[in-house]
Amino acid sequence: MSMQAAVAPDEKPRLRMREAIPSAKPSRPPLLLLAPAGVLIGVVGLCCLAILRLSFGEKSAEWSSWSLGSYATIFDLYYLRIIADTIWLALVSAVITAIVAFPIALYMTRTPSAFMRRAALVSVMLPMVVSLLVQSFGWMAILGPDGLLNRAAALLTGAPHAVSLLFNRTGVLLGLVQTTIPLAVLPTAAALGGIPIQLEEAASVLGASRLRVYREIILPLAWPGIAAGAVLVFGFNTGAFVVPLLLGGMKVTTIAVLIRNEMGPLLNWPLGAALSVVLVTLALSIQALNRFIAAGARS
Numbered sequence: 001m002s003m004q005a006a007v008a009p010d011e012k013p014r015l016r017m018r019e020a021i022p023s024a025k026p027s028r029p030p031l032l033l034l035a036p037a038g039v040l041i042g043v044v045g046l047c048c049l050a051i052l053r054l055s056f057g058e059k060s061a062e063w064s065s066w067s068l069g070s071y072a073t074i075f076d077l078y079y080l081r082i083i084a085d086t087i088w089l090a091l092v093s094a095v096i097t098a099i100v101a102f103p104i105a106l107y108m109t110r111t112p113s114a115f116m117r118r119a120a121l122v123s124v125m126l127p128m129v130v131s132l133l134v135q136s137f138g139w140m141a142i143l144g145p146d147g148l149l150n151r152a153a154a155l156l157t158g159a160p161h162a163v164s165l166l167f168n169r170t171g172v173l174l175g176l177v178q179t180t181i182p183l184a185v186l187p188t189a190a191a192l193g194g195i196p197i198q199l200e201e202a203a204s205v206l207g208a209s210r211l212r213v214y215r216e217i218i219l220p221l222a223w224p225g226i227a228a229g230a231v232l233v234f235g236f237n238t239g240a241f242v243v244p245l246l247l248g249g250m251k252v253t254t255i256a257v258l259i260r261n262e263m264g265p266l267l268n269w270p271l272g273a274a275l276s277v278v279l280v281t282l283a284l285s286i287q288a289l290n291r292f293i294a295a296g297a298r299s
Contacts, residue, residue, distance in 0.1 A: 048280075055273035062269050070274035079258070083278065086254040089169065089244075090237040093176040094184075098230040100177065101184035102222075108185070109192040124185045132179060136246040139175050140166060143247070167249035175243040180236055184229035191225025192218070231290040235283045255279045 058065040073079065108120045127135060142148045143166040153163045165171045195218060203213045219226075241256035248254075255275055262272035 051273045051276050054269055055277050057270045057273075059268050059270060067270070070270040073271055074274060074278060079275075082253050082258055083255060083282075085252075086238055086256075087282070089172060089176065089252075089254065090234045090240075093173055093180065093237050094230040094234040096173070097177050097180050097184045097233045098188075098226055101181060101188050101229060102226065104181070105185050105189035105192055105225075106218075108189050110197075124182050127179050128182050132242040133246075135179055136175060136242050139171065139178070139247055143171050143174070166247065167251050169248070169252055171247040172244050172252050175247045176237045176240060179240075179243060180233040183232040183236060184226075187225040187229040187232065188222060189225075191222040191228075195221050227290060231286055234286055238283055238286075239279055 054062055055070055056066050056068070057063060058067045058069060074083075104120065104124060108117055108124075111117055111120070140147070143163075144150070145164075145166070147166075149163050149165065165174065199217055199221075200213050203217055204210075208216070239256050240254065241260065244252055244254045245257050245260075248257075255278070259272045259275045259279070262268045262275065
């Protein structure tokens with residue numbers, strides 16, 4: 001009796017499937033696949049440790065001395081004001097960006113036109129494609145003394161240089177909000193996309209007004225995405241350098257601009273490193289606070 005005859009009829013399809021499926025090759029070790037990411041994280045970690053060690057040094061003796069003088073200097077009123085100003089700019093820009101991003105994200109998730117959805121997405125992502133330097137120079141051309149905004153204001157009011165939005169906090173805020181719109185829109189759109197449209201329809205059928213639907217259904221369900229976008233904007237803007245430097249001039253100084261001044265022209269590397277540690281600690285603290293709030297909301 002042949003082998004094929006000895007096999008039961010219901011076993012033949014299984015044998016054919018086993019013959020058709022090629023033998024699986026041994027997979028690569030998972031640690032080998034994680035090696036590139038591990039190398040990158042290791043290099044970043046070494047750089048962070050180098051900055052941390054540098055912050056405990058002294059000027060002109062950065063690697064051979066240990067001192068807390070740089071951290072003591074940060075508690076000077078001048079540096080505390082700059083840190084507070086940086087936090088204020090990042091916080092206000094995060095709130096404004098979250099408010100501006102919500103209707104954009106709502107339109108992207110609720111419009112029935114696929115073309116308009118793609119057009120809105122492309123418009124939102126443009127700031128991520130264009131360099132921050134180019135965008136900042138564009139804002140300078142708009143907000144400058146002889147810029148487009150002042151020319152338009154002069155045509156309407158007849159007074160030259162009626163608006164002063166360059167080299168002050170208002171101009172910096174405009175630049176920070178515009179450059180971080182995508183960071184707030186995308187998480188908010190992801191949260192709004194997960195809300196079934198049937199919830200809004202059911203609330204409307206039961207007599208809820210449009211404002212009440214937004215207040216009691218859409219906003220609470222979309223809040224995790226809105227908060228995530230605001231935290232991303234805050235973390236990004238605490239370390240913003242190009243926008244405050246160009247749009248603020250010498251009148252608006254943030255931690256990033258101060259680090260550049262200390263590490264560059266002044267050659268005070270320990271103080272610049274200490275300010276870098278403060279900046280990273282501030283950003284990580286906000287991230288940790290956001291995770292803590294999100295975990296408390298889920299529980």
